[in-house]
Amino acid sequence: MSGIAGVGGAAGRGHLDGRLASTHIPASSPVSPEFRVLLDANDGAHSGTTHQQPTRRRTRQPIRDLSAVAKQLSERDWAIVRSVAEHRFLTVRHIETLHFGDLALVSGRRKAQRTLAKLRRLRVLDNLTHRVGGLAAGSNGMVHFVDDIGQRLLRRESGTVVRRRFHTPTERFLDHQLGIGDVHVALVEANRGERLELLKCDIEPTAWRDYVGVGAARLTLKPDLYIETASTPGSEYVDSAFIEVDMGTESIPTLIRKCYEYEAYWRQGIEQEQNEGVFPLVVWSIAAETSSKAEKRREVLRRAIDKDRKLRSELFRVIAPDELVPTMQKGGGL
Structure with a gap:
C-alpha cells in the first residue's frame, strides 16, 4: 500500500507536483x-x-x-x-x-x-x-x-x-530566505541525482497550516518549507517533513517555543486525519557563522527537546544542512 511515512504510519501518496512547471501568460492579453x-x-x-x-x-x-x-x-x-x-x-x-x-x-x-x-x-x-x-x-x-x-x-x-x-x-532576513533557497536547491539536486525523489516542495507561506488553539483562537503554524519525498525513485512510500531553517540568529528558547507550536498542531490531529495517521517529521536545519558554533547550537537544541516533558522528542530531528537528504532517505517514521 502506498503511503507517506512521517511520524505515526503510512498514508496515500500525493500528486507528483514537486517538478518545476510554468504556465505562460498569453502575449496577446489586453493591458488594463x-x-x-x-x-x-x-x-x-x-x-x-x-x-x-x-x-x-x-x-x-x-x-x-x-x-x-x-x-x-x-x-x-x-x-x-x-x-x-x-x-x-x-x-x-x-x-x-x-x-x-x-x-x-x-x-x-x-x-x-x-x-x-x-x-x-x-x-x-x-x-x-x-x-x-x-x-x-x-x-x-x-x-x-x-x-x-x-x-x-x-x-x-x-x-x-x-x-x-x-x-x-535586512541581512538577517536575506540570510534566512537564501537558507530556504539552499534547502530547495539541495533537494532538487538530490532528485536530479536520483538519491531521492522530490514529490513536493512548498515554500512559506504555501507551507503554512491554520489551526484552532485554546479558547478557539485562530493560529497559524509557519514552517519554512513542507516537503514530500520518496527514498528511491518510484518507491511506493512517501516521507514528509516540515523544515525549519535556523541561521544561528534565534535563541534556543525561541526555537523551543516553535517546537511547542508543532506539538500543539500535532495534538489537533489535522495532519493525521488527512494522511492516515501520519504527522510529518519536524526537521531543524541549523547553521551558524562557524561550524563549531553551529554544532554547539544543534547539541543544545537536541538536549532541550529531549529534556522537555511537554514535547514528543520523536517528532523532531536536529541536523546540519548537509544532513537533510540522508535524513529523508532514512524515512524517519516511527
Missing part, C-alpha cells in the same frame, strides 16, 4: 488601464524584517506595454520569475541549479547568465548590490528579486492588484 502606470516592486518580506525607507532606484523609462514584454519571455523565463517570487530572493547559483540543471555545467551557467541579463534588461528581475560571499563569489553571488515589470506581469497573471513598495532586506 490600471497597469498603465508603473507600479512599485515588492520583496515580499514580512513587516519588521526590512528597512523602512525605500531603496533609491535608478531613473528608468517606464515600460507600459506588458504584452510586448511577455512576448519576449520563454516558458523557462516564466518559471524563473515564479521561483524568484516564491523565494523572494535567489542567487544566480540557485537559479542555475533550479532551471538550468538539465544542461552541461558550462553551457548551463552561460545560458543562465544570458537569461538573467535579459530579464534584468526587461526589468522583470533586478539584483541587489550586495553579493553573497563578497567579491570572491563573482556573478554566482548576485542576489535577484522580482522587479517592477515582473511584479506587474505576475499581478496580471493572478488577477490581483496588490501594490507594495520594495524595501532593502
